[in-house]
Structure formats: structure tokens, C-alpha cells
Amino acid sequence: MGSCSSCGSGNPPEGAGCPMSGNQPNAAPQNPPADEKFKKSMERIAHKILVLSGKGGVGKSTVAVNLAVALALEGKRVGLLDVDFHGPSIPKLLGLEDSKPEVVEEGMLPVAMASGLKVMSLGFLLNRKDDAVIWRGPMKYGAIKQLLTDVLWGDLDYLVIDFPPGTGDEPLSVAQLLPDADGAVVVTTPQDVSTIDVSKSVTFCRNLKIPVLGVVENMSGLICPHCSKLIELFKQGGGEEMAKRMEVPFLGRIPIDPQIVQSSDDGQPFVFFHQDTEAASAFRRIVQPLLSLG
Ligand code: ADP
Numbered sequence: 001m002g003s004c005s006s007c008g009s010g011n012p013p014e015g016a017g018c019p020m021s022g023n024q025p026n027a028a029p030q031n032p033p034a035d036e037k038f039k040k041s042m043e044r045i046a047h048k049i050l051v052l053s054g055k056g057g058v059g060k061s062t063v064a065v066n067l068a069v070a071l072a073l074e075g076k077r078v079g080l081l082d083v084d085f086h087g088p089s090i091p092k093l094l095g096l097e098d099s100k101p102e103v104v105e106e107g108m109l110p111v112a113m114a115s116g117l118k119v120m121s122l123g124f125l126l127n128r129k130d131d132a133v134i135w136r137g138p139m140k141y142g143a144i145k146q147l148l149t150d151v152l153w154g155d156l157d158y159l160v161i162d163f164p165p166g167t168g169d170e171p172l173s174v175a176q177l178l179p180d181a182d183g184a185v186v187v188t189t190p191q192d193v194s195t196i197d198v199s200k201s202v203t204f205c206r207n208l209k210i211p212v213l214g215v216v217e218n219m220s221g222l223i224c225p226h227c228s229k230l231i232e233l234f235k236q237g238g239g240e241e242m243a244k245r246m247e248v249p250f251l252g253r254i255p256i257d258p259q260i261v262q263s264s265d266d267g268q269p270f271v272f273f274h275q276d277t278e279a280a281s282a283f284r285r286i287v288q289p290l291l292s293l294g
Contacts, residue, residue, distance in 0.1 A: 038149040038177075045079070045156045047293050048181040050174060050210065053188060054197035056165035059218040060187045061089045062264060063254070064162035067185065069269040070287045072115040076157040079110060079118045083144055083174070084164040085133045088123030095267020100124055107150040115272060120151045137169040144173045158290070167204040175208040182293055183211035185251065189219045190238030198239075202246045214251035215243040216286060222256040223278070251289060254282045 042048075051064040061084070068080040082090035091097045094113065101124055102109040110118035122133065122143065135143070153159065163170050174181070184205050188198035198215075205212050217239025222231045230236075233256060243250035257279040263270040271280045 034145075034149055038145060041149055041151075041153060042178065045153060045159045047158045047290075048178050049158060049160050049213065049290065050171065050181060050184040051160060051162050052167075052171060052184045052186050052201045052205070053163075053165050054167065054199070054201040054204075055188065055194045058165075058187050058189045058194055058198070059254070059260075060165065061093060061162050062260060062270075063185070063187045063216055063218055064160055065090060065093045065269055066271045066283045067287055067290070068117055068158070068160040069115055070271045070283045071158050071160070071290065072117045073271065074287065074291060076291075077116065077155060079120070079153050079156045079159040081147060081151075081159060081161045082119075082121035082123065083140075083147065083170045084162060085122050085135065085140060085143070085170070086164055088121045088126075090119060090121045090162060091123040092267060093264050094119060094269060096121075096124070097129070097267070101151070104152070107152045109152050115269075118153060118156070120147055122147070137173075140169045141173040141176070144170065145177055148177060167200060171204065172208070175210055179209075181210060183213040185213050185216060185290075186248075187216045187218055188239045188242060190217055190232075190235040192238065194234075195238045195242040199242050199246055202242075202248055212246075212248040214249035214289065215239050215246075216251050217253040219256045220253035225258075249289070252282055252286045254286070255279050 051060055051067070053060040064080065068078050072078045080090060082088045091099065096111055096119060099111045101111055101120065110120040111124065112118050126133070161174060163174075184201070186198060186201050186205070188194045202212055217237075219234050220239065221236045222233050223229070224231055236253070239253070240250045255278055257277060259274050259277065260270050260279060263273055271283045274280050
């Protein structure tokens with residue numbers, strides 16, 4: 001990867017093109033061989049699941065990581081792709097900050113974890129942790145296509161894709177590139193200020209004909225560690241009400257658990273290291289409908 005000589009905007013991946021120089025990303029008609037490779041690579045992935053949220057800070061990346069690990073713990077072959085170019089947090093959440101994908105002749109090997117999970121993030125490719133990616137939409141489209149084409153995912157049961165918050169270029173690119181995706185898991189917290197924004201993600205999916213697999217209500221209540229009573233820190237039930245209102249399935253609630261914060265900071269996937277907690281059980285219940293996708 002080199003930086004763009006025309007606009008100087010970060011490190012566009014090879015083939016991503018640069019809108020300032022007039023180069024376009026590897027769009028379908030210009031590059032049929034890449035398309036063939038893309039098609040073949042995607043055919044080897046049985047299920048593609050998008051993890052979306054209209055709001056930042058609701059735990060979307062945490063949910064993406066833990067759903068991917070929970071699927072891997074069920075014996076599934078799982079890939080996790082982080083396309084949050086402006087804040088790629090997956091390497092941090094999995095303790096992979098110093099990892100680099102191995103480059104081989106045919107492409108790039110995703111970083112493999114002990115659980116069997118294969119991980120790819122643009123964060124792996126940045127030279128420094130505080131490097132900023134400043135790309136326009138077409139460059140993001142090209143980069144996402146390259147991450148799907150040139151990363152040697154191999155045969156997967158599930159590819160879980162984590163996005164930045166909102167309904168911008170990244171989910172739009174994936175919707176265009178993967179019209180056969182199984183659908184989206186939409187993450188919200190219970191309070192109105194979140195559900196109002198997150199319901200826009202449901203509308204986005206509807207407009208782009210992406211099935212909504214369901215809504216996850218994260219940070220749903222906290223069990224007081226002293227008296228064991230439920231504290232409704234961000235209220236409870238808002239995600240479920242939103243799912244009902246938007247007529248999409250509700251996948252379940254994940255409580256607030258301070259150990260999730262600690263695990264994330266330590267780069268240890270919560271569902272793997274804290275299997276006996278209520279929050280880990282909640283993650284396991286939430287993956288059940290995903291397991292029955294076939
Ligand atoms: P987003 O991807 O929506 O911006 P993150 O996944 O980065 O959000 O999570 C934001 C913060 O909230 C992180 O510190 C994470 O550990 C914490 N967090 C997420 N879910 C929970 C939860 N259920 N209980 C406690 N902390 C949580």
C-alpha cells in the first residue's frame with residue numbers, strides 16, 4: 001500500500017483508486033479478472049452478516065466480536081472483517097494490535113486466532129495506530145472490494161462484517177458488493193436517543209433490500225454487584241420496542257457487565273473468557289437464530 005500522490009489522502013489500497021487523480025476503484029466493467037476472483041472468493045463463504053448501528057458507542061464492535069467468537073465456539077468457521085476505516089477497533093478488542101496479515105503470492109492471509117476466528121482490519125495495514133484514513137466514498141468501495149477479494153478467507157461458514165456507525169459509504173458499498181448477504185444485525189442501547197438513530201439503520205436496510213436479521217439491545221440493565229438488584233442505567237426494553245415498531249425480529253438483550261469493558265481493554269473476547277456470566281449466555285442465545293440460517 002502506498003499513499004496517493006495526487007491527493008495525499010492516507011494509504012489507498014492497490015486498486016482503490018483516487019477520486020482526485022481520476023483513477024476509479026476496480027469497478028465491474030474495467031476489471032473482469034478481479035471480479036472473477038471476487039466472485040470465487042465470496043462463493044466460498046456461506047453466510048455474510050453485517051453488524052450495523054445508527055449510533056456510535058452502543059457496543060456495535062463489541063457485539064460483532066462476541067457474535068463472531070460465539071459462532072466460532074459453536075464449531076463454525078468464522079471470519080471477522082472490520083470496515084470501520086476511521087476507527088478500526090477490532091484489532092484492539094482482540095488483542096491483535098501488533099499483528100500483520102501475511103502477504104503471499106495469491107493475496108493476504110487474515111490473522112488467525114486460537115479460536116479459529118480469521119480476522120482482517122484496515123487497522124492491521126496502517127503504519128501507526130494514530131494514522132488517519134481520509135478517503136472519499138469511491139476509495140472506500142475499492143478498499144472494501146479489495147479486502148473481500150484479496151484476503152484469502154478460504155471456506156467460511158460465516159463472515160461477520162463490522163461497520164462504522166451510521167448509514168454511510170461503508171454499508172452502502174457492502175450492500176452493492178454483496179447483494180446476497182444474509183442480512184444485518186442492528187445494535188442499539190435502550191434509550192430513545194439511541195433507538196431513534198438506530199431505527200434509521202433499519203430503514204437503510206429496508207431501502208437497500210438487506211434483510212434485518214434482528215435487533216440487539218445492548219447495555220440493557222446492570223445487575224448491582226452488591227445487592228444483585230437490577231439497575232436500569234440506560235432503561236430497558238427500548239430496543240425491543242423499536243424492533244416491534246419497525247416490524248423486525250428482536251434477537252435479545254445484553255446486560256451491562258463491567259467485565260466486558262475490562263475484556264475489551266485487555267483484548268480478550270468476553271464470551272471466550274467469561275463463559276459463565278449472564279452476558280455471555282445472552283450472546284450465546286443471540287447467535288442461535290444465526291446458526292439456523294443453515
Ligand atoms: P461502538 O462500536 O458502538 O462504537 P464499542 O463496541 O467500541 O462501541 O463499545 C464502546 C464501549 O462500551 C467499550 O468500552 C465496550 O467495552 C463497552 N461495552 C459495550 N457493550 C457493553 C456491555 N454490554 N457492558 C459493558 N460495557 C460494554
